[in-house]
Amino acid sequence: MPGFFSWVADFFKTEQPSPPPAPEARLFNPAKTTEPAESAEDAQSLTMQLEENLFCWLLDTGPARLRDEQSLSERALQELEHRLTNKKMEELPRQPMTLPMLMRALSDESGDRQKLSQIILGDPSLTNQILQIANSPYFRTGDHTIESVDQAVFILGIDGIRNVISAAVMRPMMAARNSREALFAQRAWQWGLTCARAAEFIAKLRGEDASACFTVGLLPALSYITLRRELQQICKAQPGAGEPNVVLVRTALARYQWVASQVIASEWGLPPKYHAYLMSAERPAPAREGTTLVDGMVIGSREVLRHAHQRNLPEEDLEKILSLDTEQTGRVRVALKAALSAGARG
Template sequence: MTLAWARRVRGWLASLTGAAPSRLSAGPRQAVAAAAARLQGDPVPPGEIAAQLQRGLHALALYPRLAGEPGPVDAASAGLAQAVADALQDRDWATRQLPRRPQLLPQLIQTVNDDAASARVMAAIIGQDPVLTGNLLRIANSPAYKVHERPVESLQRAVTLVGTEGVRQIISAVLVQPVMQVQCERFPQFSTITWEHALLASRAAADHARSVNSGDAFAAQWLGLVQGLGAALVMRQLLQEAQARGEDVQPALALQLLQQWSLPLAQRVAAAWELPDPVHQTLATDASGPLSDSLRLGSAAAAASLLCRHGHSTQGRMLALLEQLPSAPPHALRWIWRRLHGRSVETLDDAPHEGEARAH
């Protein structure tokens, strides 16, 4: 990295995060700064905020291997990129590679339109499987869903605390989480970051659909989940192709493929799993409308929250960026952010102390 380039990166990241350039020297800060380096100067164009937050999220998922600005894809990596693209475009790819639809998914979808189906009935279905039960309680105690200081130790308590809609959301996450795992020594943080983002994005998208658009919160939640699953499938195919060719995976290539293919693969999942039509339609590249707004806001807010949690920005700066997105009224956005990020925004200093992000 040249001195001039380093100065441009530090200057851009200072404008994005509101942090002093001297504090943004090493490791993950370089990675996230480099991922967003195309936006130099101040302010960040509103039309590019969501895309750059998504790019920053992918850089965070690829850290710690990613350091500095990824260079252009070299000839060898270009060949690997073409092999991945060819595989994903193959007509038979979905048959071979898409994860099977979770067995309980049709029952869950049916309960959405059945007012008589209570949270206790759904919890009873999950309770028949000890593994699913354990996963449900773990997710119910995660920052995205926890509503009480005391841990949730039983399905009955989970039902009492989060209600029917909350249990539906948690069950959805429980069904998706097992198929999102990607074992990758090259990028050891990828699975964790991708799953955390999917969980947070699904919650934020559902909150936005409900509070801003009076829309379909269940569909919005699934949009956040399958978008994360799409990213996991991209990485899985990339790793398979690299292993078959005996090549190393360059961060620049991983970043490029995640940007290009995550949503198209998410749309294939939605179709194969027979998710509600609005989910499938909203994942189209040219989609627009209330659910698209909810997905965009939910995904961007989740990425912003993770960047804050990992010490790359302040909540004040991230909220200022999110408020520029379409369909993000400040009062609703701050309510969504408080539920997403785990504590009141107004009580935080603009520049958090070191280690604060780890405490959330």
């Protein structure tokens, strides 16, 4: 995307204030509104609480360890910042070979299902991933197993298969490489998929591009595994550093998740619309209601934590940080609960 890396460079210029030792709650950014300051502060406090609960679960730790700033390595964070800014990320997921062809086929309104199926079948690994995900609780529409790509395209339709393809492309990149990252990778994938589905459901309610919202909803989770792996590389190269601790990982994710998501979107050549969705989540426009991506991630995060019996926001506080009405919130939550429950039974 033209000008994107210059924007990243500007973001990290030395004249900018240095990041605070403790990371800000940057995952859920409430839109700036004309509400009283007290209400805005209350919303910010709730989003910080939800973010802390999420990181405790993802990193399998408690709040006390997460707040231990003495174990923070600024040297490792500076190296990570340097790699992000200068396109030197060793763990950056490369663009899947079939992605450009798939995007062209999916955006061609005159294209037929057979052509799309042929592209998918040309990549056996992608074919297997698509069938697995199409039959997962998040996408399965009935009791019958989807046994072929043609059947998946027919049953799910173009919009449905777009989302399955997005998930199928990213899933191998988030599979655990070893036992040390197994739990984190598993939880990050479940969280990302739940948030992506929530963003998709909300986009449909608002008449927005549901497929684009689903795809960008997966990118923060992919950025999490990418940043964690990059930190492992950095710490491995630093004498005596060892494995990155939970404070370092949490700080890196909180500071750089949106930048890393943008870098991945740029590396993959995703359309400008996708960058715009990410930017609106990171920097909500003043006096504007919340964004679809942020609302989806708030609901998705709360439902994942509820399902895992983790610390969570009280139900009555959820709508204080959403721009959805009660009926819309209920519909999205019901859909997510059904998928999570079915997944647990499976």
